[in-house]
Amino acid sequence: MSHEEVNFAIEELKKSNIRITPQRHAVLEYLIESHGHPTADEIYQALVPRFPNMSVATVYNNLRLFTKIGFVQEMPYGDSSSRFDFASKKHYHAICQSCGKIVDTVYPGLEDVEMAVERLTGYRINTHRLELYGLCPECQKKSKKQ
Structure with a gap:
């Protein structure tokens, strides 16, 4: 995982006055590490063992937030779930x-x-x-x- 990409994203969150919670950080790290353009559900399934109280809604809300800030791209394709992609470039x-x-x-x-x-x-x-x-x-x- 590129520390440069994580630092870039954390700086973007700070600029927007957004708190960096452990769950938010985990979603971000997973997105950067997985170069496979995961769905929200795939991210949830991967992180729920570490965060048993986390909901799919938490993952979606964070992805929407990252998309709004602009360093994550939502990729809706056909009828399937959207895929999400970290995009510092x-x-x-x-x-x-x-x-x-x-x-x-x-x-x-x-x-x-x-x-x-x-x-x-x-x-x-x-x-x-x-x-x-x-x-x-x-x-x-x-x-x-x-």
Whole structure:
């Protein structure tokens, strides 16, 4: 786990005058450690042994708070539960349409797209999201064997 990322998130919480409770810290650490874009329920299941009195609502409330502050991104896909991603740096997602695996990818320069859209539409763009869908290497191998 990157101490730099944890420190970044804690500083963001402090700037927003938010108390850093042990449960909040644990949710944050889990998000940073797990590079698998977990659901709120997965985070809850992982942390409930350490915090038996914690509820799923506590996890959701903390994720919503982190999302509002801006260092966690909510990723709603289809009918399934939202997945959450710690994001100290702007990045995008490649998503396997077969197994659902999500991989982070960095592609600089998309801020130009925001500026172009602002000029074309008159909108003031606050953020953007890019998702690329395809088949991961493992699913490509499986489909070749079939």
